[in-house]
Each structure stands twice: as C-alpha cells, then as structure tokens.
Amino acid sequence: MSFDTDESDYDNFDDDNSSIKKPPLPDNCQDEVQGIDYISACFMNRYNACPVFYRDSLDNACQEAFKSTIIKERRPVLLYIHHDWSTYTNVFCSNIFCSETLIEYLLDNYIVWPWDITYESNRNKLIQIWEKLSPAGPLENYSLEQYPLLIGIMRKSSKESPWLSSSEYEWKSLLTRDRLTRTQEAVTRETLKQELETFNKECHDHEETLSFDFSARSGLCSKVMLEIVQYLSLNDIVNAFSSSILPLLYENETKVHISQTNTTFFNMVLWKIRPEQIVSLRLNPSLLFPEIPSFMLHSFSNLISLTLVNPMHAGEINKYAFYFPKLICLSLYYDNEADFLEIRSILSQIREPIKRFEIHCAGAFCTHYNGYELYQSSLQDWNVEYFLIEIGPLLLPSMSQCIQGCKSCFLATTLKFMNTMINIRHVRLITDKCNLDQFLVWNEWKTSTSNCKKLKTITVETWTHTSSGERYVEKAIEFYTCPQNHQTITD
Structure with missing residues (x-):
C-alpha cells in the first residue's frame, strides 16, 4: 500500500465519527448539483479541505471545459x-486529493467533477450520467478494492467525421486504487501531479489539433486539406493551424516552403x-549565419527554390549554391534600391542550372556611369528562361538623374541586363503606375532585346490600389515575339 504515508494514517478513520461512516452521497441521489x-x-x-468541484451536471462540466475560443483557456x-x-x-x-498542493493545481488546470458510488443506486445513476457522454463507461470490471478512480476526459481529435463518431469525448483512466494507471507507479502527491500535467498537455495538444482539424469541423477530407x-x-500553416498539422504533412510527404531564419x-x-x-526557402543572409548550422541547410537536398533578402555580396550566393545543388529558382529581395552592377556580379558567380530568376526591389540606381562593366559579356552559362522584376513605389531615375540623360533610364538598364541572358523566353515586369x-517606350524594347533570340513574351503589369488600401496586379501591356523573324505583336 503506497500513498506516501504509514499505517498510523488509517487510525484516523477508526473512530465513531458518523460523518466518516456515512457515505458522502445519500442513497438514490438523483440531483447532480x-x-x-x-x-x-x-x-x-x-478532511478540512476539498478540491473545488464543478456544481452542475457532468455534461455541462465538459461543455464548460472546452467552450473557450482561446485554446490555452x-x-x-x-x-x-x-x-x-x-x-x-x-x-x-486525506493525504493527496485534499492536499493544498493538489487543490491549487486542479483549480488552475482542471474542471473537477466527483461522484460517490458507495450505494448501488448512485452507481447506476453515474452509469446513466455517463451514457450521455459515451457508450463505453469507466465503471466496467472494477472491483471494490480498485477504488478510488480518477478519469481524465478530453475531446476527441480523431480523423473520423463528427457524424460518424459515437461521442465527442474520450476518457482515460489516470488512477486506480493506489497506482497510476499509465506507469503503475505508487501514487504520491508528486507523482499524481506529474501524471495530471501529462494528461493536461495531451488534452491541450488535442485542442490544438481540433483548432485546425477541418475534417472535424467542416467535413473536409485530408485530400482537400493537403x-x-x-x-x-510552412510558417503560415503552423501559425494558422498549429504544429499538430506536421504529422499529416509528414505522412503524405507534402512539399513545403519555409520563410524563416529562426533556429x-x-x-x-x-x-x-x-x-x-x-x-x-526564404532567408535573410545577414541574419542567418552563424545561427543556422551549415549541416542543417545541407540536409535540404531537394531544395529547388531560394529567396534571399538583402544579399550583401556574391560570396553569400555561392554558399547556397553549394548547399542546394538542385536549385532552379533564385529570387533576390531588396528593401531599398537595387544595384544592377552588384546583381550582375552575383549572377556571374553562379553556374547552377537556374531557370527562373527574380528581382524584387523598392527602386533602382542609374548604372549608366559604368555600362561597359555591366554588359561586357553575356551570361552564356545561364539557363534562365523566366525573368521577373518587380519595382516598388519609389520613383525610378528621371532623365535629369541619369548620367547619360536617358528618358527611360531604368528600362534601358533592365533591357540591357536582359540582353545578357541569351536563353531567356519569358519576361514579366511589375511596377507602380x-x-x-518608363516601360512603354517600345523602341527601347525592340532594339535592346535583339540578342534574346528565344524570347517569346514580355508582360508589363502595374500595382493597382483599391479604396481599402489593398493592391493587386493589373496587366498593362503584353508583347509577343516570333523567334523566326523576331516580329512583335502588341496586345
């Protein structure tokens, strides 16, 4: 017998105190409250102490326990x-359940509902109460000497549709007699508290699962969820649905995108x-090293797309080219103006089979002061077929700001940059209205892409702002080129 006590504790119950000999519930008690x-x-x-019991039906206790819209509550x-x-x-x-330690813990972490089955009538009443929650009750196959019992109740997090489930709840035996059911350890205040904490965490995990479980809430199958x-x-998935969705992704080998530099x-x-x-992956190199160990990045052997925010120099790009040998898409994001000289230097360092290349920036510097360095050779080793450039709300260099006085300085720079990608097929440019x-000077397009023999389409789009401040892309013009004679059709 192990309740962290000795035989003298039993002497407390050998006197003639009628309140001890009389069961807590009178015979045939039908009113739960x-x-x-x-x-x-x-x-x-x-015992001169008592846990705070929920003064209502067991069914209402369960509803109260899980009704909050905040999972942690x-x-x-x-x-x-x-x-x-x-x-x-x-x-x-006397020694455990009504101790100050357990009373305080239960008050903050559980809703406690008790019942006494000393009389057979009250045992039958509990069976009746329980049948409202679940057809399988906790009183089966328990003999007299297996009491007291502690039963944990939580909501189901099964994948079956709610209309196929026989009950909204599931239960687990935590204590039988003087033993914890799961570990068969002797019960003490400490071991019971640990077991209660374990079940509480399991319950919380189930609630997180239910918070994203579209199957349970709306009948959507796993295929639709995927x-x-x-x-x-993956960051948005975890933030919206909790990390409990990860096993589903694992099981189905779902391909994912990560936008995070946090170890x-x-x-x-x-x-x-x-x-x-x-x-x-979307990473910020200036924040990444040495936080993320190189072996961790090297484990992403199937990475095909990489986005770098504010890359500092070409050497950083080479690190990633080493980690990700299957890389076919590279995107560079700049919070401020982009320097095409630096970008050209970055691209000249890469010998990976990049097929899609993107530049996203707030604006761009005029590069005509050193045009020879920028355009002296083509990126013949590059396999880029799709090029996207997105320009933010900053005004592009005007004619007065351009070293050579170009009316469409940025367009001239962009087209000459494109002209070095001899394998390019599709171009997409997005800008503010x-x-x-600066992008609609057709003579520039016509004369500056002569080296791009494989070019098929050029699409120019603009950011359009709604009355509520949202913005969406709207196509402004699209050019179609014919590789055979390099004629152009404007849509």
Whole structure:
C-alpha cells in the first residue's frame, strides 16, 4: 500500500465519527448539483479541505471545459469516483486529493467533477450520467478494492467525421486504487501531479489539433486539406493551424516552403517532417549565419527554390549554391534600391542550372556611369528562361538623374541586363503606375532585346490600389515575339 504515508494514517478513520461512516452521497441521489454539494460538505467535514468541484451536471462540466475560443483557456475534466468501503479511498483523499498542493493545481488546470458510488443506486445513476457522454463507461470490471478512480476526459481529435463518431469525448483512466494507471507507479502527491500535467498537455495538444482539424469541423477530407496547404508557407500553416498539422504533412510527404531564419523554428520542423520535403526557402543572409548550422541547410537536398533578402555580396550566393545543388529558382529581395552592377556580379558567380530568376526591389540606381562593366559579356552559362522584376513605389531615375540623360533610364538598364541572358523566353515586369511610362517606350524594347533570340513574351503589369488600401496586379501591356523573324505583336 503506497500513498506516501504509514499505517498510523488509517487510525484516523477508526473512530465513531458518523460523518466518516456515512457515505458522502445519500442513497438514490438523483440531483447532480445537490449530489456535488453533499460531497463537498462531507469532504470539508472529514478532511478540512476539498478540491473545488464543478456544481452542475457532468455534461455541462465538459461543455464548460472546452467552450473557450482561446485554446490555452480550455481544460480537461477530471472525474473522481469515490467508494467509501474501499480501504484506499479515505487515505487517498486525506493525504493527496485534499492536499493544498493538489487543490491549487486542479483549480488552475482542471474542471473537477466527483461522484460517490458507495450505494448501488448512485452507481447506476453515474452509469446513466455517463451514457450521455459515451457508450463505453469507466465503471466496467472494477472491483471494490480498485477504488478510488480518477478519469481524465478530453475531446476527441480523431480523423473520423463528427457524424460518424459515437461521442465527442474520450476518457482515460489516470488512477486506480493506489497506482497510476499509465506507469503503475505508487501514487504520491508528486507523482499524481506529474501524471495530471501529462494528461493536461495531451488534452491541450488535442485542442490544438481540433483548432485546425477541418475534417472535424467542416467535413473536409485530408485530400482537400493537403490541397489548401499547397498555397501557404510552412510558417503560415503552423501559425494558422498549429504544429499538430506536421504529422499529416509528414505522412503524405507534402512539399513545403519555409520563410524563416529562426533556429528554433527549424529545429521544431526538422523533428516532425523530413528535410527532403523542404523544397523552397526564404532567408535573410545577414541574419542567418552563424545561427543556422551549415549541416542543417545541407540536409535540404531537394531544395529547388531560394529567396534571399538583402544579399550583401556574391560570396553569400555561392554558399547556397553549394548547399542546394538542385536549385532552379533564385529570387533576390531588396528593401531599398537595387544595384544592377552588384546583381550582375552575383549572377556571374553562379553556374547552377537556374531557370527562373527574380528581382524584387523598392527602386533602382542609374548604372549608366559604368555600362561597359555591366554588359561586357553575356551570361552564356545561364539557363534562365523566366525573368521577373518587380519595382516598388519609389520613383525610378528621371532623365535629369541619369548620367547619360536617358528618358527611360531604368528600362534601358533592365533591357540591357536582359540582353545578357541569351536563353531567356519569358519576361514579366511589375511596377507602380507612377513608373509605368518608363516601360512603354517600345523602341527601347525592340532594339535592346535583339540578342534574346528565344524570347517569346514580355508582360508589363502595374500595382493597382483599391479604396481599402489593398493592391493587386493589373496587366498593362503584353508583347509577343516570333523567334523566326523576331516580329512583335502588341496586345
């Protein structure tokens, strides 16, 4: 017998105190609220302390436990089943269940609902109460000496549709007699508290699962859920649905994009999905090293797309080319103006089979002061077929700001830059409307892309702002070229 006590504790219950010999519930108690009050009064009289019991039906206790829209505020239900004739019951209540340590912990972390089954009528009442929650009850196959019982109740997080489930809740035995059910350890205040903490965490994990479980809430199947996550980064998926969705991604080998430079996030992800599932990364090199170990990046053997924010120099790009041998898409993001001389230097260092190249920047510097250095050779080793450049709201260099006095300085720079990519097939340019005129000088397009024999389409788009401040891309003009005679059709 192990309740962290000695035989003298049992002497406390050998006197003639009628409140001890009389069960907490009177025979045939049919009112649940009145029954809770009886038990609370009995415990206070016997043990001078009592956990805070929920004064309503067990069904309402479960609804109260999980009704909050904030996951952290939801709590499991702890069902305590009392039998006065069991040798272990009074010792458990006196030394553990009604101790200050357990009372305080339960108050913050559980909704506690008790019932006494000393009388057969009250046992039958509990069976009746329980049938409202689940067809399988916790009272089956328990003999007198296996009491007291502690039953943890939480909501189901199964993948089956709610209309196929026989109950919204599932239960787990935490304590039988003087032993923890899961570990079979002897129960003490410390071991019971640890077991309660374990179940509480499991319950919380289930609630996080239910928070994103579209199947449970809307009937969507896993196939549809996997379709949805294809349009989100892994960061957005975890933020929206919690990390509990990761096993589903792992099981289906879903390819994912990560937009994060935090080591903690990487460590969490790599524990729950395969590194080979990561096919796209968005990183800030200035924040990355040495935070992210090189072996971690090297494990992303299937990475095909890389976005770098504010890359400092060409050497940084070479690091990633070494880590990601399958890279076919490279995107560079600049918070401020982009320097095409530096970009040209970066590209000349790369010998990977890049097929898609993107530049996103707030604006651009005039580079005509050193045009020879920028355009002296073509990127013949490059396989770029798709080139995108997006310019933010900053005004592009005007004719007066250009060294050579070009009317469309940035367009001239961009086209000469494109002309070095001899394998390019499709070009897409996105700009604010204030800069649109610089992109509509057709003579520039015609004369500056003569070296791009494989070029098929050039699309110019603008950011259009709605009344609510949102913006979307709107096509301004599209050019189609014919490789055979290099004629152009304007749409």
